Amino acid sequence: MKENKSNIKIIIEFTYGLKRYFLIAAIITILGIGFNYITPQVIRVTVDSIIGDAPLNIIDNIGGREFLRQNLYIPAIIGVVFSILSGICNYFYKVYMAKASDGTIKNLRDKLYSHISRLPFSWHMKNPTGDIIQRCTSDMEVVKSFLGIQLLEFIRIIFLILISLTLMFSMNVKLSLIAVAFILMVIIYSVIFYSLIQKRFKAADEAEGELSSLVQENFTGVRVVRAFGRQSYEIERFDEKNIGFSRLWVKLGRVLSLYWGIGDLFSGLQVMFIVVFGCFETVSGALTLGELLAFIFYNSMLVWPVRSLGRIISEMGKAGVSINRIKEILDAKEEIDSEDATTPDMKGDIEFKNVKFDYYGTKPVLKDASFKIQKGSTFGILGGTGSGKSTIVHLLNRLYNLDENSGEILINGVNINNIKLDYLRHNIGVVLQEPFLFSKTIKQNINIASNIDADENFESIKDVSTVASVHENILGFSRGYDTIVGERGVTLSGGQKQRVAIARTLIKNSPIIVFDDSLSAVDTETDAKIRHELKTHVKDSTVIIISHRITTLMHCDYIIVLDDGKIIERGNHDSLIKTNGIYKKVYDMQSSVEDEITDTLNEIKGGDK
Missing domain, CATH: 3.40.50.300 (P-loop containing nucleotide triphosphate hydrolases)
Known part of the structure; x- marks a missing residue:
């Protein structure tokens, strides 16, 4: 495998036979987004054109304003139907993404195990077993999480943001610009934190590999540890490594806490600004009450995806580290036969x-x-x-x-x-x-x-x-x-x-x-x-x-x-x-020792008699 391949290309290599699942999941996601975004429009029409007097031709086509005012359960049912359709799409999206991500990880895991089995003995001597296991388990789980949750979710969030902003700009430009400003701030600070999170996670991940190697070594040599009474010493070694490992995760936790805290602040400010300035726009007549409700609805639907976008960017830092650690194994050269390798008769000198x-x-x-x-x-x-x-x-x-x-x-x-x-x-x-x-x-x-x-x-x-x-x-x-x-x-x-x-x-x-x-x-x-x-x-x-x-x-x-x-x-x-x-010297020495042992045993047997 060439070293210059990007992480995405490496992942794509292992999606063979599974690309259709990723495609189906993407299509279902788009449908789900569409159904989900119709619901606020149903609310807007209900408030402005059914309860209110704003004209809308579609109302006449489904019975007229008075009929719908007397049967408000109809728009309610329409809203529920679209919500159900969105939920169904979300269910199948999860199903197909699970098939796609788990299948990809299976292919990667199979390749990794097969590749490790074919690596030279010298490679195994230079790489601790615990670290290899950690890369094949913990790092693999990080990649699986990225594929199963974050990768297509990233695409889904982009669609959500684009559709939300399109509808929001169609209703009010000023409020939409406020939302865009906060989105940009979240993206900027997420990118800043990305490299910091990546460095901290790499250090913690490598420390976990060292800890796994220590545990594996001690469990493997448990008889030696007990035979020499080394339990206390080995426990101290483990405690020292474990403390260092925990400190690294605490440092990473501090960065993540700061990251999420800033994100929560921006999200809260975004909602507050939209509500406050939305009320001013409604009072001034630039925005109807139904549009305000729909706008707030879209903004609330936008807040979490934007927060998730920042989270995904930070998680990409972790996934990047894990993929690189797995890639280091895949880049190691396997044992291969020469082109002219033969199978000669082995019964010879x-x-x-x-x-x-x-x-x-x-x-x-x-x-x-x-x-x-x-x-x-x-x-x-x-x-x-x-x-x-x-x-x-x-x-x-x-x-x-x-x-x-x-x-x-x-x-x-x-x-x-x-x-x-x-x-x-x-x-x-x-x-x-x-x-x-x-x-x-x-x-x-x-x-x-x-x-x-x-x-x-x-x-x-x-x-x-x-x-x-x-x-x-x-x-x-x-x-x-x-x-x-x-x-x-x-x-x-x-x-x-x-x-x-x-x-x-x-x-x-x-x-x-x-x-x-x-x-x-x-x-x-x-x-x-x-x-x-x-x-x-x-x-x-x-x-x-x-x-x-x-x-x-x-x-x-x-x-x-x-x-x-x-x-x-x-x-x-x-x-x-x-x-x-x-x-000759070794022979004389061993013969002398064996004679002494034989004489001693004979003396013991004679004494027993």
């Missing part, structure tokens, strides 16, 4: 050639990394925190893209930039260290990557659960595989979540499977059992295991050791422990 990478211009995470993973082999990666282990996974799965002249990654001889994204990710199964589980049953969570219904695919679900050594745990739950997993898998232990995530990845039967430190929360015995089962289940797949645990990596066909983004050691387990490098 994986090769990293001179790969260099950094996150947003920070210190390089990978420095000229080159290695080759043989088809069908098990490849291990060892390294400390920040050494670039997980970055390799992110690049292989194209969660981040390499810049030009930063090396290349090949699968079966094809640069991954030339492979269709959906196809690439479908064929690379990734098990993360911190897996995300949805608030569904265990069965549905495991089956989420499958195109087959969970009940029909139940045997496969049990098979992969057995490979992941979680089948017995699941059967231990009261509802088994139909157990509802709490939000983010909160009802499961860390090890159970990891194993469910492993089962979820295995059910895809991908030719490439990556375990990103995804066995860290299970004990060594379960770790060994899972690896043993994996050898049989994924014997044709290329397996990449990232771990800090040597026992997890020691049976890999080939292992690389990363340090500060560089590959400093490579080989299999036997060759690496023969060198006096990092791998």
Whole structure:
């Protein structure tokens, strides 16, 4: 979407299939205005030509003055009929405007959600979730209010003002000029307040996004907050943000209060001036009593639309801010395939050639990394925190893209930039260290990557659960595989979540499977059992295991050791422990710790006897 598009053009883009509703609503509005403005004319004719003696040919056509004087209910019924017709028009106007505005917002919401789903992983890392949600909810509601209430109402008010002034000028020019003067004053001060309201609302809206992000972060990490006794600290953080948020809305409220107060003053003065000068005009004979009543009626009908016009101008400031915030998301570039993207055979060697990478211009995470993973082999990666282990996974799965002249990654001889994204990710199964589980049953969570219904695919679900050594745990739950997993898998232990995530990845039967430190929360015995089962289940797949645990990596066909983004050691387990490098040191350290733990456990068991 081009950045230079106006807010109105952006909205119009999402009215596809709905323009007829806007047109019908506009036509009905004009009819309603017409019916509504006939009523004061009925009053004028009744007072001047039926009760009074002013001549009017139409009276003779409907029975004569004496007949109507004896049957005053007739003009009353005529007035009621036009009022009813105006009410009916107002009803259908609201109905069709609801269809038009809600339909437009639905189209916009669908596009926004679809667009966000296709935005790069890097974009999501730079934008807080709470702020994104706030833009998709609160800002969307502001736009919906503008479309459903203010947009066509603005057009309706313009028609009301034009028709009212036309009829008022036809009756008395002096009084009409007084009304015009007040209308101009309302419009001028509304425009002045417009920019001020827009600035205050933008600040308040952004503060709401920050507050939403804080709440979302705390609710998501509720276990961490409680585990470290951080409730008081987080409550203080929330209070601080909430106070700032409230102050911004109070500032906005002050501006709006001043705006509405001035508007009420002008409206009251307009009515007073019209009544006072109207009485002078009537006494002098320049205006009949019926015309005065009709004029006052039109003026009163004009006061609220003019006030509404000012309100709409101020609301346009809010809507403009919200549309711009939504537009910022829509302007973000989606992930797209290259024109020559293909779907090659993914059962081939994986090769990293001179790969260099950094996150947003920070210190390089990978420095000229080159290695080759043989088809069908098990490849291990060892390294400390920040050494670039997980970055390799992110690049292989194209969660981040390499810049030009930063090396290349090949699968079966094809640069991954030339492979269709959906196809690439479908064929690379990734098990993360911190897996995300949805608030569904265990069965549905495991089956989420499958195109087959969970009940029909139940045997496969049990098979992969057995490979992941979680089948017995699941059967231990009261509802088994139909157990509802709490939000983010909160009802499961860390090890159970990891194993469910492993089962979820295995059910895809991908030719490439990556375990990103995804066995860290299970004990060594379960770790060994899972690896043993994996050898049989994924014997044709290329397996990449990232771990800090040597026992997890020691049976890999080939292992690389990363340090500060560089590959400093490579080989299999036997060759690496023969060198006096990092791998050997980590191996000795972990072996010593495991021996101490084993001795301690044996001592405890001996003491219990």
